[in-house]
Amino acid sequence: MSFNEQSIHLGNLRRVLFSTGFTFLVVFAIIILLSGMAYSQVYSNKEVGKKNEEVIDSLKQTAYPYMLPIWGKKAAGLGFELPYSAGLGFNFIWQKSDLIIDNLQVGFNNGPLYNLDEVVRFNNATSELTGYNFRPDIWLFPFLNVYGVIAKGNPSTSVDFGVWVPDSTNTWKEVFSTSSKAEFGSTSMGFGMTPTIGIGGGWLALDMNFTWSDISALEKPAFAFIFGPRMGKSFKLGRPDQTITFWVGGFRLTLNSGTEGALPLDELLELDGLEEKVNMGIERVADAQGQVDAWWNNLTPPQQANPVNKAKYETANRALTAAGNVLNSADEALQNAENSSVQYSLDKRPKDKWNFVIGSQYQLNKHFMIRAEYGFLSSRTQFIGMLQYRFGL
Numbered sequence: 001m002s003f004n005e006q007s008i009h010l011g012n013l014r015r016v017l018f019s020t021g022f023t024f025l026v027v028f029a030i031i032i033l034l035s036g037m038a039y040s041q042v043y044s045n046k047e048v049g050k051k052n053e054e055v056i057d058s059l060k061q062t063a064y065p066y067m068l069p070i071w072g073k074k075a076a077g078l079g080f081e082l083p084y085s086a087g088l089g090f091n092f093i094w095q096k097s098d099l100i101i102d103n104l105q106v107g108f109n110n111g112p113l114y115n116l117d118e119v120v121r122f123n124n125a126t127s128e129l130t131g132y133n134f135r136p137d138i139w140l141f142p143f144l145n146v147y148g149v150i151a152k153g154n155p156s157t158s159v160d161f162g163v164w165v166p167d168s169t170n171t172w173k174e175v176f177s178t179s180s181k182a183e184f185g186s187t188s189m190g191f192g193m194t195p196t197i198g199i200g201g202g203w204l205a206l207d208m209n210f211t212w213s214d215i216s217a218l219e220k221p222a223f224a225f226i227f228g229p230r231m232g233k234s235f236k237l238g239r240p241d242q243t244i245t246f247w248v249g250g251f252r253l254t255l256n257s258g259t260e261g262a263l264p265l266d267e268l269l270e271l272d273g274l275e276e277k278v279n280m281g282i283e284r285v286a287d288a289q290g291q292v293d294a295w296w297n298n299l300t301p302p303q304q305a306n307p308v309n310k311a312k313y314e315t316a317n318r319a320l321t322a323a324g325n326v327l328n329s330a331d332e333a334l335q336n337a338e339n340s341s342v343q344y345s346l347d348k349r350p351k352d353k354w355n356f357v358i359g360s361q362y363q364l365n366k367h368f369m370i371r372a373e374y375g376f377l378s379s380r381t382q383f384i385g386m387l388q389y390r391f392g393l
Contacts, residue, residue, distance in 0.1 A: 042083040042369070042390070043205065044075060044142045045198035045234070066392040068138055075142035082142060084366055084390035089135040093153075097380035098351040099125045105345040108333035113345055118319045123177070124160035129153050138393065145194040149211075153186050165288045165319055168295030170312040175284035188213045192226075201234040205249075227252045230357070245361040251375050251382070252354050260345045285323065292316045352378035366390060 064073040068085035076082060101122045105113035131153025140146050162177035190211030197204060209226040232247025296304065296313050303309055333340040359373030367390055375382035 042087075042145075042363075043196045043198040043203045044080045044082050044139075045201065045203070046078075046080050068393045069141050069144075071142055072139075080142060083139065084392045085139045086393045087135075087137045087388050087390040089137070089386055089388040091133045091135065091384055091386045093131050093133065093382070093384045094129065095375075095380065095382040096126065096128045097382075099127065100349050100351050101125055101346055103345070103347040107343045108329040109340050110343060111329055113343060114322055114325045114329070116322055118315075119163055119165060119322055120161055121164055121174075122159065122161045124158070124179070126158045127155060128157075129155040131155070143195060143197050145196065146191070147193075148191045149189065149209075151186075151188050151190075153188075155186060163285075163323070165285055165323070166292070166312075166316040167288050168291040168316075170315065173284070173288070175288065186213070198234070201236070202232070203234070204231045205229070222255070225254045227254075228357070230359075232359075234363075239365070241363065241365045243363045245363070245371075247359050249357050249359075250354055251357050251380075253350050253380075254353065255349060260343075262341050262343045264341055285320070288316075289320050292320070350380065352380060354378060355380045355382070357382070 060077055060079060062076070064076040064082070066072060066085050069075075069082070072082055072085070102117055104116045104120055106116055107113040131151060133149050133151035135147055135149050137145055137147035158179065160177070160179035162174040164172045164174050166172050188211065190209060192207060192209035194205055194207045196206070205228075207226075207228040207230070209228070211224045211226070213222045213224075228249060228251050230247045230249030232245055232249075234243045234245040236243055292313065296309075299309060304313075333342075355375045355378035357373055357375040359371060361369055361371035363369040369388050369390075371384075371386045371388075373382075373384045
């Protein structure tokens with residue numbers, strides 16, 4: 001294989017690595033779009049206190065007119081003020097988050113997958129998203145809201161990685177690094193439930209959300225579970241049913257750890273501005289291999305039998321061989337690039353499972369409300385704005 005051919009193949013490897021990172025950073029962004037932050041903060045509130053005696057008596061004496069929630073009439077008879085039993089919400093969402101990627105394997109044309117976890121290190125993997133979701137919901141029981149979400153988003157992902165190889169002293173050095181950004185469009189679905197209760201305007205909500213994100217580059221839909229506990233307080237304003245609410249809480253994301261997929265090879269070609277870096281990387285890899293071989297050949301048989309030296313030599317060769325195997329496979333795939341594909345497998349997880357959230361909602365009346373929430377204090381930041389209309393069923 002000529003030096004120029006090696007440069008082309010390493011460039012393709014770099015594109016493969018970006019594409020695998022991009023693919024599932026997109027999934028991560030979609031999951032945030034479908035997250036439990038999508039619900040409007042309404043709840044069944046137990047009125048208390050002498051100043052609310054008139055309201056309590058009215059609730060107990062007035063017949064509850066709707067079919068939902070189940071046991072709604074009993075709850076109203078006990079002095080609970082219930083929200084309208086159905087709602088339609090529209091959300092705007094922005095988020096930015098970091099992700100950890102490891103156990104990366106890459107192969108070509110359904111051949112063997114080569115583990116690149118030792119030689120590829122992701123310095124940064126960041127997902128950013130702007131999107132919208134539509135959320136219909138009903139109160140199934142007075143203290144349980146269930147909902148569905150249909151989401152449309154425009155995520156972008158930035159990946160910064162380096163290729164690292166050991167030298168004869170077993171010191172790992174970065175021989176190639178670069179970064180890139182890609183933008184996507186996506187549509188996804190999910191559902192969730194929120195047990196909640198309120199007493200005297202104070203409330204607790206435990207949102208649980210189940211989401212599936214399916215895009216063409218993945219063999220299986222990506223699943224996530226989201227848990228969002230929140231607690232807050234509502235304050236009545238001058239008009240009937242007009243309130244303002246404030247809350248604090250948390251947001252926890254759990255992703256399925258494994259991702260497998262395939263991409264057409266011809267979609268990975270032609271990224272600009274890499275030739276100088278790739279050429280330098282090829283020279284450094286070749287130099288590292290030469291150093292390792294020279295060091296090993298200059299050892300005496302007893303020195304080669306030393307477990308420490310043997311471990312250093314095996315580690316270095318394993319890392320350099322991994323790069324060579326994947327490049328040879330890429331060379332064969334490029335003979336018919338238009339009909340070739342790249343397979344990959346990796347594990348991923350959020351850099352931080354939890355982040356802190358604060359939020360507020362203005363309720364004009366029991367039909368219309370607008371809210372905003374901000375998440376921070378971790379490697380993930382989020383903002384959501386929501387408009388909701390509620391009605392009785």
